[in-house]
Amino acid sequence: xxxxxxxxxxxxxxxxxxxxxxxxxxxxxxxxxxxxxxxxxxxxxxxxxxxxxxxxxxxxxxxxxxxxxxxxxxxxxxxxxxxxxxxxxxxxxxxxxxxxxxxxxxxxxxxxxxxxxxxxxxxxxxxxxxxxxxxxxxxxxxxxxxxxxxxxxxxxxxxxxxxxxxxxxxxxxxxxxxxxxxxxxxxxxxxxxxxxxxxxxxxxxxxxxxxxxxxxxxxxxxxxxx
Amino acid sequence: xxxxxxxxxxxxxxxxxxxxxxxxxxxxxxxxxxxxxxxxxxxxxxxxxxxxxxxxxxxxxxxxxxxxxxxxxxxxxxxxxxxxxxxxxxxxxxxxxxxxxxxxxxxxxxxxxxxxxxxxxxxxxxxxxxxxxxxxxxxxxxxxxxxxxxxxxxxxxxxxxxxxxxxxxxxxxxxxxxxxxxxxxxxxxxxxxxxxxxxxxxxxxxxxxxxxxxxxxxxxxxxxxxxxxxxxxxxxxxxxxxxxxxxxxxxxxxxxxxxxxxxxxxxxxxxxxxxxxxxxxxxxxxxxxxxxxxxxxxxxxxxxxxxxxxxxxxxxxxxxxxxxxxxxxxxxxxxxxxxxxxxxxxxxxxxxxxxxxxxxxxxxxxxxxxxxxxxxxxxxxxxxxxxxxxxxxxxxxxxxxxxxxxxxxxxxxxxxxxxxxxxxxxxxxxxxxxxxxxxxxxxxxxxxxxxxxxxxxxxxxxxxxxxxxxxxxxxxxxxxxxxxxxx
Numbered sequence: 001x002x003x004x005x006x007x008x009x010x011x012x013x014x015x016x017x018x019x020x021x022x023x024x025x026x027x028x029x030x031x032x033x034x035x036x037x038x039x040x041x042x043x044x045x046x047x048x049x050x051x052x053x054x055x056x057x058x059x060x061x062x063x064x065x066x067x068x069x070x071x072x073x074x075x076x077x078x079x080x081x082x083x084x085x086x087x088x089x090x091x092x093x094x095x096x097x098x099x100x101x102x103x104x105x106x107x108x109x110x111x112x113x114x115x116x117x118x119x120x121x122x123x124x125x126x127x128x129x130x131x132x133x134x135x136x137x138x139x140x141x142x143x144x145x146x147x148x149x150x151x152x153x154x155x156x157x158x159x160x161x162x163x164x165x166x167x168x169x170x171x172x173x174x175x176x177x178x179x180x181x182x183x184x185x186x187x188x189x190x191x192x193x194x195x196x197x198x199x200x201x202x203x204x205x206x207x208x209x210x211x212x213x214x215x216x217x218x219x220x221x222x223x224x225x226x
Numbered sequence: 227x228x229x230x231x232x233x234x235x236x237x238x239x240x241x242x243x244x245x246x247x248x249x250x251x252x253x254x255x256x257x258x259x260x261x262x263x264x265x266x267x268x269x270x271x272x273x274x275x276x277x278x279x280x281x282x283x284x285x286x287x288x289x290x291x292x293x294x295x296x297x298x299x300x301x302x303x304x305x306x307x308x309x310x311x312x313x314x315x316x317x318x319x320x321x322x323x324x325x326x327x328x329x330x331x332x333x334x335x336x337x338x339x340x341x342x343x344x345x346x347x348x349x350x351x352x353x354x355x356x357x358x359x360x361x362x363x364x365x366x367x368x369x370x371x372x373x374x375x376x377x378x379x380x381x382x383x384x385x386x387x388x389x390x391x392x393x394x395x396x397x398x399x400x401x402x403x404x405x406x407x408x409x410x411x412x413x414x415x416x417x418x419x420x421x422x423x424x425x426x427x428x429x430x431x432x433x434x435x436x437x438x439x440x441x442x443x444x445x446x447x448x449x450x451x452x453x454x455x456x457x458x459x460x461x462x463x464x465x466x467x468x469x470x471x472x473x474x475x476x477x478x479x480x481x482x483x484x485x486x487x488x489x490x491x492x493x494x495x496x497x498x499x500x501x502x503x504x505x506x507x508x509x510x511x512x513x514x515x516x517x518x519x520x521x522x523x524x525x526x527x528x529x530x531x532x533x534x535x536x537x538x539x540x541x542x543x544x545x546x547x548x549x550x551x552x553x554x555x556x557x558x559x560x561x562x563x564x565x566x567x568x569x570x571x572x573x574x575x576x577x578x579x580x581x582x583x584x585x586x587x588x589x590x591x592x593x594x595x596x597x598x599x600x601x602x603x604x605x606x607x608x609x610x611x612x613x614x615x616x617x618x619x620x621x622x623x624x625x626x627x628x629x630x631x632x633x634x635x636x637x638x639x640x641x642x643x644x645x646x647x648x649x650x651x652x653x654x655x656x657x658x659x660x661x662x663x664x665x666x667x668x669x670x671x672x673x674x675x676x677x678x679x680x681x682x683x684x685x686x687x688x689x690x691x692x693x694x695x696x697x698x699x700x701x702x703x704x705x706x707x708x709x710x711x712x713x
Contacts, residue, residue, distance in 0.1 A: 126429045145395060152388055161384055168391045176398045182410030183401060187350035194354055201361050205380060213373045221377040224457040
């Protein structure tokens with residue numbers, strides 16, 4: 001298993017990259033501008049691509065180079081481009097009605113990270129891995145998950161919600177690269193491809209929302225109750 | 227033989243999908259989809275007879291067929307076939323002939339993804355299949371292009387994608403815990419996980435199982451993750467509602483059941499079952515509360531779906547031969563019955579031009595034959611004899627009568643009575659309330675829309691009066707293979 005016998009340099013490199021991507025999701029939490037979300041997401045995807053390549057190098061998994069390339073291509077370039085096209089069609093640049101102030105959501109995000117840390121520590125202790133990068137990987141995975149859900153809950157521009165969903169997926173992808181680098185190639189490829197279809201579907205749906213509802217703020221979606 | 231049937235069963239909708247896109251004619255698309263669904267139904271019908279106690283693998287072990295999968299596919303193909311007949315009559319009422327080929331292409335795609343979902347042997351690929359069903363059906367929900375259906379489609383894709391990403395996290399954690407036993411790279415099939423389960427770490431399995439349960443539970447519509455379901459089921463065209471409710475929910479449920487059997491192999495005690503029972507009971511409660519005060523006729527049916535998925539979850543949660551057999555039997559009955567209810571609701575909605583229950587009056591007077599079928603369906607869906615759902619719900623209750631779960635049986639009994647009263651009250655309003663005199667249906671209902679209702683009522687009555695011994699042994703053998711962990 002890779003994480004049990006990792007040289008210190010690789011271990012600190014992985015930690016650095018994981019923490020950097022966690023920080024970027026805090027950038028998303030702390031901003032109100034849709035463009036910032038997009039840049040942060042793109043940067044996060046680049047970091048994950050670098051991480052995949054690093055794990056491929058240190059763990060001797062040559063297929064991860066392919067994954068890294070595709071991550072860069074799909075998550076780092078194609079998805080941001082698709083979302084940028086959607087943003088361009090809207091005339092909204094930032095969240096207008098804020099449910100939770102950015103500063104407040106940063107605090108909530110910090111609590112989420114603490115919670116994720118305690119869960120991960122508990123799980124990692126079961127395997128006597130509490131001193132390895134596994135704890136960090138699990139923490140980042142769970143806290144990006146929680147932060148993604150927070151974004152889904154408190155942001156209501158359609159774009160922010162799509163990006164929130166992508167943060168959820170990024171968290172899983174990042175964690176799975178460190179924890180289970182040997183995951184069969186096929187599954188990773190299909191999941192990457194699946195994301196592309198999801199975003200394409202969202203693009204179409206945002207267009208429908210604009211023409212048939214007249215707004216992309218999900219606050220206005222309140223006809224169906226009860 | 228089985229391999230060929232599976233191939234035909236999945237190629238037929240695929241061919242219909244491509245055919246609809248190429249030909250682009252509304253009438254041809256209708257026919258293509260109907261033929262495809264008939265072929266799928268014809269191929270799925272013999273499957274439970276052909277599949278014996280052991281699982282069979284095809285196509286490099288990526289495709290699995292066992293008795294549980296064959297059963298769920300039978301349910302799905304029945305609904306797909308009935309809904310395809312019904313769609314011909316219903317979709318013509320919408321006056322959208324130029325977009326109709328898109329509808330049928332998507333509908334065939336939806337049928338395809340829902341049918342092949344239970345066949346996926348690789349846990350990761352199963353996740354993809356479930357995700358694909360969401361993506362395809364979102365556009366079916368949004369088909370009517372009004373603000374309400376857009377809202378429903380948005381909520382549907384958002385909530386279900388977010389929920390199902392939890393299932394992906396759970397799947398990754400399952401893989402991780404398996405990698406301590408099986409080494410860093412292995413094929414994550416249901417059987418390998420079940421074999422490795424006794425040696426896997428219990429804490430991690432429980433965490434992973436809970437994530438998977440919440441994730442796929444979102445797709446099944448278990449409360450409190452059900453919030454997308456009433457919107458999507460009520461705002462989509464009626465044949466799509468029938469598919470969403472009668473077919474899709476089962477396809478997602480089978481995933482939960484397979485993960486449950488992995489945890490059973492790991493011998494974690496009662497916790498996984500208890501969680502499933504709790505979700506089931508909560509779904510029943512939410513269903514009951516919203517059914518009693520419901521105003522929309524299709525939302526009424528949607529909440530009834532939540533209720534019935536709760537009942538199925540209770541059945542699998544109680545476990546044992548009675549519980550699992552009852553739950554599987556309930557799946558079939560619910561598929562038949564909920565199709566009937568959505569077909570009837572769609573007809574009435576079109577006939578009266580409204581979805582509101584108080585504005586639909588005198589159904590029995592204006593539609594004597596069809597009204598009678600729909601009313602019989604309503605009696606059946608509340609679990610009253612002599613229909614199939616009475617037998618399956620009764621079996622599930624019997625399964626729960628053991629000390630650890632008896633509380634759930636009492637809760638279930640009380641809530642089912644509440645639901646019966648609430649449901650029947652709404653039907654009383656629609657059938658016997660005098661209402662404003664000027665209200666009368668503006669449209670007649672074509673035979674395409676009426677025949678599938680009869681087709682689903684007949685087996686429901688038969689299954690209620692006579693539970694064939696062969697079906698009983700079949701379902702108990704599924705229960706055995708699930709509880710031993712070796713699927």
